[in-house]
Amino acid sequence: MDISGLIDGYYSYNANRPSDSANGQINDLYNFNDKTDQFNLSEARLTLNHDPDPVGAHVDVFYGRTNTLVNGGSHDQGDYIEQAFISLKPAKAKGLELDFGKFVTSAGAEVIESKDNWNYSRSILFAWAIPYYHFGLRSSLPVSKVDTIGVQVVNGWNNVTTNNGGVTIGLTNALVKPKYTWNVNYYTGPSNAETEKGYRNLIDTTLLLTPNAKFNAYLNYDYGQNRDAITGSGTTATGDTNLNHWQGIALAVHEQLNGTSALAGRFEYFHDMNGYSTGVAQEVKEFTGTYEYKWAEGLLTRVEYRRDWSDEPYFHKGDTSFVDAQSTATIGFVAFFGPKR
Numbered sequence: 001m002d003i004s005g006l007i008d009g010y011y012s013y014n015a016n017r018p019s020d021s022a023n024g025q026i027n028d029l030y031n032f033n034d035k036t037d038q039f040n041l042s043e044a045r046l047t048l049n050h051d052p053d054p055v056g057a058h059v060d061v062f063y064g065r066t067n068t069l070v071n072g073g074s075h076d077q078g079d080y081i082e083q084a085f086i087s088l089k090p091a092k093a094k095g096l097e098l099d100f101g102k103f104v105t106s107a108g109a110e111v112i113e114s115k116d117n118w119n120y121s122r123s124i125l126f127a128w129a130i131p132y133y134h135f136g137l138r139s140s141l142p143v144s145k146v147d148t149i150g151v152q153v154v155n156g157w158n159n160v161t162t163n164n165g166g167v168t169i170g171l172t173n174a175l176v177k178p179k180y181t182w183n184v185n186y187y188t189g190p191s192n193a194e195t196e197k198g199y200r201n202l203i204d205t206t207l208l209l210t211p212n213a214k215f216n217a218y219l220n221y222d223y224g225q226n227r228d229a230i231t232g233s234g235t236t237a238t239g240d241t242n243l244n245h246w247q248g249i250a251l252a253v254h255e256q257l258n259g260t261s262a263l264a265g266r267f268e269y270f271h272d273m274n275g276y277s278t279g280v281a282q283e284v285k286e287f288t289g290t291y292e293y294k295w296a297e298g299l300l301t302r303v304e305y306r307r308d309w310s311d312e313p314y315f316h317k318g319d320t321s322f323v324d325a326q327s328t329a330t331i332g333f334v335a336f337f338g339p340k341r
Helices: 065-071 124-128
Strands: 002-014 038-050 055-063 081-088 097-104 133-142 147-154 168-176 180-190 199-209 215-227 243-256 261-272 282-296 299-310 315-317 321-323 325-337
Touching: 038 065, 055 065, 065 081, 124 243, 124 261, 133 168
Parallel strands: none
Antiparallel strands: 002 038, 002 325, 038 055, 055 081, 081 097, 097 133, 133 147, 147 168, 168 180, 180 199, 199 215, 215 243, 243 261, 261 282, 282 299, 299 325, 315 321
């Protein structure tokens, strides 16, 4: 087994100074580094991995704010387990790989580990438009030297067990060229509690541009919808059949200045049309600027400024006030080790 791991901590300042009684003293719309005006542990992680030959296994154990937000309060999801799956890659199956267990979603331009993203904070799309993980079966198969397709059969979004008796189907495609990579993902299936009625659909696509070794950029678009469902019957029936929509787009750039320093910028627009994702029907935008410095192999610091603004007074200020914008400054420290950096 290959062993790797990381420790990720940060300090965040929010100009609105939201209090603990207001919203738990967090940066609204954030995840993982959401606690503000304090030092905090985003995550401590240990990874065990064995590439399939033809059988493999992968386990990620993590602790901290990231674990709290990914796994939530339901203990059926495996506390402190981000991923745990076994893999099968038959020698004569032309590159086909099958994974079964709990694994992170294929959707999105970013990942849970901050060190593998360009910015320190995650995008609004990552936090509010897509799932974190799934439980079930996924497959991937190269159909050419540059194109890989996949099918997933999972329990739904962010759950290990489900109570609606249905499955979610995921379709994935990755086209990898020397100057660009284009990923397309589609998930569909019932996601309402206690009923198979009402499907949740997600279309996610990311175009990554890699014109040279120093400059990269990506464009990420997400569109999602969830059809509510009526549960029960007669006088005990509850709910409705409303169709909720959300969509957003993100543009990010990354410039490697030299061997130790890099700059990254990200702009997003997110429209939560019915308030299904964020709790308020709103149009919200954000800009993030990040400077990265690598002290040594396996140790980096990121300094970041971020501005979020909405057409609604969504952001907490002080104890009881709400305003339409939020400015934060964050410094993050990440130390990591392993055979692959």
